[in-house]
Amino acid sequence: MTRRGLLVVLTGDGKGKSTAAWGMALRAVGRGRDVRVFQFTKASSARLGEYRAFARLGITMDVLGQGFDWDCRSAKHCEQLAGQSWARARAALQSDEPFMVILDDLLYPLRQGWLVLDEVLQSLHSRPAHMHVVVTGRNAPQNLLDLADTVTRMGLTKHHYMQGIAPQRGIED
Amino acid sequence: MTRRGLLVVLTGDGKGKSTAAWGMALRAVGRGRDVRVFQFTKASSARLGEYRAFARLGITMDVLGQGFDWDCRSAKHCEQLAGQSWARARAALQSDEPFMVILDDLLYPLRQGWLVLDEVLQSLHSRPAHMHVVVTGRNAPQNLLDLADTVTRMGLTKHHYMQGIAPQRGIED
Numbered sequence: 001m002t003r004r005g006l007l008v009v010l011t012g013d014g015k016g017k018s019t020a021a022w023g024m025a026l027r028a029v030g031r032g033r034d035v036r037v038f039q040f041t042k043a044s045s046a047r048l049g050e051y052r053a054f055a056r057l058g059i060t061m062d063v064l065g066q067g068f069d070w071d072c073r074s075a076k077h078c079e080q081l082a083g084q085s086w087a088r089a090r091a092a093l094q095s096d097e098p099f100m101v102i103l104d105d106l107l108y109p110l111r112q113g114w115l116v117l118d119e120v121l122q123s124l125h126s127r128p129a130h131m132h133v134v135v136t137g138r139n140a141p142q143n144l145l146d147l148a149d150t151v152t153r154m155g156l157t158k159h160h161y162m163q164g165i166a167p168q169r170g171i172e173d
Numbered sequence: 174m175t176r177r178g179l180l181v182v183l184t185g186d187g188k189g190k191s192t193a194a195w196g197m198a199l200r201a202v203g204r205g206r207d208v209r210v211f212q213f214t215k216a217s218s219a220r221l222g223e224y225r226a227f228a229r230l231g232i233t234m235d236v237l238g239q240g241f242d243w244d245c246r247s248a249k250h251c252e253q254l255a256g257q258s259w260a261r262a263r264a265a266l267q268s269d270e271p272f273m274v275i276l277d278d279l280l281y282p283l284r285q286g287w288l289v290l291d292e293v294l295q296s297l298h299s300r301p302a303h304m305h306v307v308v309t310g311r312n313a314p315q316n317l318l319d320l321a322d323t324v325t326r327m328g329l330t331k332h333h334y335m336q337g338i339a340p341q342r343g344i345e346d
Binding site for chain 1: 175176177179181183185187188189191192193194195196197199200201202203204206221222223224225226227229230272273305318321322323324325326327328329330331332333336337338339341342343344346
């Protein structure tokens with residue numbers, strides 16, 4: 001049995017992908033480890049609950065959608081914003097310091113074609129050997145699954161939206 | 174659309190059930206809500222990372238296996254310990270205060286037959302209407318799934334254990 005940094009992919013249509021990543025961050029922080037959180041989210045102002053709780057734990061969530069929430073004006077503009085965001089995450093992947101890097105909803109800009117999959121895979125592959133990376137999002141591409149050490153597919157069996165229950169503060173954000 | 178307390182079940186064989194519950198706790202705590210965490214875990218001393226991080230956020234994890242780690246001497250003894258543990262969680266479900274109650278690995282003592290499913294379901298059903306409850310564990314019984322508002326099945330697509338990678342501090346505990 002060996003020990004090394006893991007690439008964990010949390011995918012599928014069910015609820016729990018990002019929250020499972022937050023739980024992994026919580027566990028690592030509780031062990032005194034350095035965790036970096038990048039959120040490639042569509043909804044910039046959402047998920048404030050975890051943002052505030054992470055701040056109390058000394059973790060800064062880097063909300064990359066903030067200020068433009070991916071509501072970009074053209075394909076070129078989207079690519080430009082996504083590229084700038086990715087550059088910040090890539091710098092963390094190239095640094096020796098983080099124990100864990102969380103790339104939440106990275107699959108969103110990838111799916112839109114705003115980031116180049118091969119470049120992302122190359123950065124993941126060439127990260128320091130000790131570094132754990134957690135990637136979340138729907139529709140993980142096969143090449144990413146192949147590279148991953150651990151993949152969980154969150155299957156949507158039942159969701160309260162379907163029963164007419166509205167999003168609630170402290171639950172959805 | 175209505176708003177009310179949800180019963181969320183996180184089940185399946187994949188990694189991410191407990192960590193998704195921790196992430197939900199993190200989100201709620203970040204919104205200033207009162208969260209109670211009960212851990213019906215088999216391994217009492219494990220998961221120290223989240224225990225410490227929760228303490229920093231002012232949440233006490235009630236680790237119900239602690240001191241005996243379900244290594245009980247007889248079926249009668251197991252039932253007795255599980256019953257005592259369940260009584261503490263049930264008291265939280267009957268209280269008006271918590272915004273969210275997490276019953277981590279509750280399905281373990283249920284599966285062993287140490288708790289009576291109908292009594293557990295009755296307590297979940299009759300809890301205060303505003304209260305969110307998160308239940309985690311493998312092999313959720315159908316009656317629990319029927320009662321739930323949201324069910325995510327964490328499917329094990331790939332796990333690093335299978336590739337000979339040992340458990341690591343900050344990842345598994």
